[in-house]
Amino acid sequence: MFDNLSERLERSFKILKGEGKITEINVAETLKDVRKALLDADVNYKVAKNFTDTVKEKALGQNVLTAVKPSQLMVKIVHDELTQLMGGETAEINIDSRPAVILMSGLQGSGKTTFSGKLARMLKTKKNRKPLLVACDVYRPAAIEQLRVLAEQIEVPMYCELDSKNPVEIAQHAIQEAKAKGYDLVIVDTAGRLAVDEQMMNEIAAIKEAINPNEILFVVDSMTGQDAVNTAKEFNERLDFNGVVLTKLDGDTRGGAALSIRSVVNKPIKFVGTGEKLEAIDQFHPARMADRILGMGDIVSLVERAQEQYDEEEAKRLQKKIAKNQFDFNDFLSQIAQIKKMGNLKDLASMIPGVGKAIKDIDIDDNAFKSIEAIIYSMTPAERSNPELLNGSRRTRIAKGSGTTIQEVNRLLKQFDQTRKMMKMVTSSKMGKMMPKMKR
Structure with a gap:
């Protein structure tokens, strides 16, 4: 995860090793390398520039203690700024209502259906909720079958209407079903497309209007880098979603999506997918992710797992x-x-x-x-x-x-x-x- 970026940043900090103090010259040299590392990681250019400008300002404004080496201080500043870049605080999911309704959005192939199953399992085991999975992809029979298999694996009921081609009505009927049978969490899996199109946007906007969800999550493949960020921007303009889910983060050696998406759409990353297994889902913690990017490990998440x-x-x-x-x-x-x-x-x-x-x-x-x-x-x-x-x-x-x-x-x-x-x-x-x- 983020291997390439971690290695590049480590090399950047070596420029300051052996330096007795921080100066405008050695900071500029270091941050030039840091900016290049971020751009190579497919981080948005404007985000990378603003990031390095902020780090430079803070570094030059620091009085370096004799016990702290310039390279150590730079690592600390970069760590704090990476944390802020990715959202600062951990963002919680809003499931206070009963039933709480979560609407999934995203392109086809982003991992919406699999993530719906993972999230249902997580909230069932960790929050003691009774989820109902809802199949609203009326275009792909394989998507309904995939959700059915996932529902069986995690022992959660699934709602679908095979004869209906109206996803708005299916979602409404599913919420009625949840209320009637005592399910306190409804996760609505919607259709995706290979690219953003007007029909798709109108359809999911109509579902949102009809069911008024507590939470709208935008699910995106983190390995698509800036494409993920651009897609998030388009979806957010239409849906005003509450949070982002980054899937396939275990295979992302660059980190462009994770580092850019918060700044571009001003919405927090709430969850990450870290593998194919149903247990491979984590709440997103910006400070812990900054630790990992800078090679400091993440012992807290390891203990939690x-x-x-x-x-x-x-x-x-x-x-x-x-x-x-x-x-x-x-x-x-x-x-x-x-x-x-x-x-x-x-x-x-x-x-x-x-x-x-x-x-x-x-x-x-x-x-x-x-x-x-x-x-x-x-x-x-x-x-x-x-x-x-x-x-x-x-x-x-x-x-x-x-x-x-x-x-x-x-x-x-x-x-x-x-x-x-x-x-x-x-x-x-x-x-x-x-x-x-x-x-x-």
């Missing part, structure tokens, strides 16, 4: 098994499943400060656990529960069954054994510290 998958009862059960040295391959599989639910592995690793730069040229596939899972699934239930049973002949059979080598099986067993010992030591240490307190 981990907490989403955290099951307190499962953790207690696991702790007891570890204390008794009974952690087995079934538990190991369970932990892998939780990690996979957190999202793209490379994206997760890049949230750890300093790691993003180290792994930028390393391909971490989402199938990284595939061979490990194949080995474990090739074990019998008894072997998974009792790893001590895995003698030489059993290991040979497992290697053949999993399509791996005996060396890979042995390596996994060695790593598993080391992990189990380490977990027992950590658990024993914690228990030891707790005992004196309990005796009091």
